[in-house]
Amino acid sequence: MWFITPLLSRLIDYRSGFDATRFILISQYLVTLITMYTALKELPRSYRQGGLPFVLAFVGVFYGYLIGLVKTTPFTAFRGLLDWLTPISFALYIFVRWRDYPQYRQNITRIFLWGVLVTGVYGIVQFLIAPEWDRFWLISTKLTSFGNPEPFGLRIWSTMASPGPFATVIMAGLLVLFHSKEFLTIPAAAAGYLTFLLTMVRTLWGAWLVGVLTLLSSLKPKIQMRLMVTILVMAVCVVPLANMEPFSGVITKRLETFSNLEKDNSAQIRQEIYKNGLTKALTNGLGNGIGNTFIVNEKGLLEPIVIDSGILDMFFTLGWFGAVFYLGGLILLMFQVLQYIEPRFDQFMAVARAIGIACFATLPGGSGMLGVAGMILWGFLAITVAGHKYYVQQNYVQQRNSRFN
Numbered sequence: 001m002w003f004i005t006p007l008l009s010r011l012i013d014y015r016s017g018f019d020a021t022r023f024i025l026i027s028q029y030l031v032t033l034i035t036m037y038t039a040l041k042e043l044p045r046s047y048r049q050g051g052l053p054f055v056l057a058f059v060g061v062f063y064g065y066l067i068g069l070v071k072t073t074p075f076t077a078f079r080g081l082l083d084w085l086t087p088i089s090f091a092l093y094i095f096v097r098w099r100d101y102p103q104y105r106q107n108i109t110r111i112f113l114w115g116v117l118v119t120g121v122y123g124i125v126q127f128l129i130a131p132e133w134d135r136f137w138l139i140s141t142k143l144t145s146f147g148n149p150e151p152f153g154l155r156i157w158s159t160m161a162s163p164g165p166f167a168t169v170i171m172a173g174l175l176v177l178f179h180s181k182e183f184l185t186i187p188a189a190a191a192g193y194l195t196f197l198l199t200m201v202r203t204l205w206g207a208w209l210v211g212v213l214t215l216l217s218s219l220k221p222k223i224q225m226r227l228m229v230t231i232l233v234m235a236v237c238v239v240p241l242a243n244m245e246p247f248s249g250v251i252t253k254r255l256e257t258f259s260n261l262e263k264d265n266s267a268q269i270r271q272e273i274y275k276n277g278l279t280k281a282l283t284n285g286l287g288n289g290i291g292n293t294f295i296v297n298e299k300g301l302l303e304p305i306v307i308d309s310g311i312l313d314m315f316f317t318l319g320w321f322g323a324v325f326y327l328g329g330l331i332l333l334m335f336q337v338l339q340y341i342e343p344r345f346d347q348f349m350a351v352a353r354a355i356g357i358a359c360f361a362t363l364p365g366g367s368g369m370l371g372v373a374g375m376i377l378w379g380f381l382a383i384t385v386a387g388h389k390y391y392v393q394q395n396y397v398q399q400r401n402s403r404f405n
Contacts, residue, residue, distance in 0.1 A: 001028040002372050003115050003169070007122075007159035014133035018140040025161065029082040032375070035093035036085075042096040050385070053333035054092040057378075060326030061085050061290070064318040068289030080291030080317075087374030091382035098386035099393070105348045108383070113180050113188055116173035119166070120191030123158035127198050128246075130154055152246045156198040164366060167204035168373040170196045172355045172380065175211045178230055179348045186237060193238040194247065200254045203365040211358035218343040218350040287319025310363035313370075330369070334360055337384045342391045349387040356381035 005028045013019055039054075047055050061084045068077035094104065126134055128151055135149040146163065147154040160166035174192050177185050196208070212231070216224055242251055314323040334357070343350035359377035362368040369377055 001031050002375060003119060004159050006161040010133045010137045013140070014136050018137070020140075026079070026082065028372075029086045032086050032090050033082075036089045038096060039089045039092040043092070046092060046096050049096075050336070050389070051092065051095055053329040053336070054088060054095060054382075056325045056329030056332065057088045058085075058092075060318050060322040060324070060329065061088065063322040063325070064287055064290040066289075067287050067319065067322075068291040071289045072292040077289065077291035083370040083374070084290055084317075087369065087371075087378040090375060091378035094379065094382040094386050098389040101383070101386045101390040104383055104386065109176060109180050109348065110182075112173040112176040113182055113184060116170060116177060116192040117184060117188035119158040119160070119170065119173075120188065120193075120195040123156040123166075123170075123195030123198060124191060126158060127152065127154055127156050127195075152250070155200045156195055158195060160372065163199040163201050164204070165372045167196065167199040167201035168207075168359065168362070168368060168376050170199070171204045171208045171211070171358065172376045174208065175215065175351050175355050175358070178215065178227055179351050186233065189234045190237040190241060193234065194241050197242055197251045197254075198247065200250070202254070202257070203362050207358040207362045210361045211354040214357045215350055215354040218353065219347065220344055223347060284316060285320050287322055288316055290317055292317075308366060310365075310367045310369050313367045330360070333381050333385070337381055337388075340384065340388045342388055343384075346387060346391070349384055352380040352383045352387070356384060 005025060009019075009022065009024045012024065043051075043055065043058070061081070064084065065077060065081045068080060125131070130149060130151045130153070134154070138146055138149045138154075143162075145155070146157065155163045157163045157166045158170075160169065170192055174189065174196060177189050177192070196204075216227065219227065242248060311327075314327055318326055337353050337356060340349070340353070343353055356377060359368050359373065359380070362373075366373075368374070
């Protein structure tokens with residue numbers, strides 16, 4: 001649902017006319033919110049079982065929702081609530097169903113293998129030919145930051161709704177591939193890495209590096225060597241493709257901006273947002289509320305909020321009260337997963353923790369806790385916790401059986 005719904009939406013728009021409400025995109029949230037029944041049912045018990053981070057995040061989000069109901073319309077507040085609440089509900093569901101960790105490990109590895117392969121191949125096709133439905137959607141939305149609606153002119157977003165969320169998903173998928181042993185891993189990695197570079201999202205390039213370094217530091221030396229060999233094999237497959245035209249021109253141009261950030265337009269815009277928004281965010285005690293995208297300026301007029309930082313977004317939207325609960329829950333969850341020793345022998349747990357840390361590292365540069373990016377952040381951190389609880393139970397059962405024997 002999360003991988004392909006935006007593409008289906010564009011195909012429907014191409015055949016039936018552009019729908020500015022993007023109402024069909026709510027479907028992926030509503031399907032995931034089926035987990036809310038279990039999450040709310042188990043919420044009191046989960047607190048006693050180590051689920052305090054999720055409880056804190058729930059409190060922060062519901063506070064922001066109540067403020068949003070006051071400052072905007074109920075529908076707008078509800079639509080914004082989906083972005084904030086769905087990842088936490090999904091994560092809490094995984095947490096309370098920790099006994100199913102082996103199935104989660106198997107299914108998520110398989111899903112991301114096929115997800116990287118399919119979205120990677122489509123992303124390359126999107127760059128080379130710019131399908132008519134993607135061009136139609138780009139022209140209709142007037143989004144100039146996605147590039148020009150023509151072949152070789154797009155910043156790739158593949159089957160997703162924009163380059164940022166797609167880069168988050170593909171980054172997570174590429175890290176998951178380090179755990180996969182299927183024969184499709186190499187072709188999926190080749191397509192995935194090339195498409196990942198074509199997104200032009202530098203923040204997620206850096207996040208991937210953070211994830212790889214975290215993964216390497218989590219494993220035993222023997223597994224580290226095996227992982228290094230895997231990275232070398234993938235590099236042999238990807239580097240020649242990235243150095244071929246028409247790919248090399250746009251990728252090289254984007255890479256060169258790392259050494260010249262003072263002249264990079266997007267970097268300057270982000271610095272300006274921080275400069276203007278930091279004081280407003282930290283002095284906004286009650287918060288603007290979820291769904292409210294306007295703020296009163298010095299002249300008493302409403303102006304749209306421009307936020308390109310997850311940290312600022314938390315304080316702008318949830319206020320001090322909500323942000324302390326939400327960010328506190330997220331930091332507490334990060335602290336918990338960093339204490340676990342199981343990633344030393346379970347490579348998938350090491351990958352899941354690395355993905356969670358990598359996504360957390362993107363928060364200063366974008367709202368990586370919302371929507372599909374939030375699903376990756378909260379979901380993989382929850383899977384890490386579930387794996388820990390599973391192994392603790394397994395050790396307990398083994399010790400009990402050995403005592404009776």
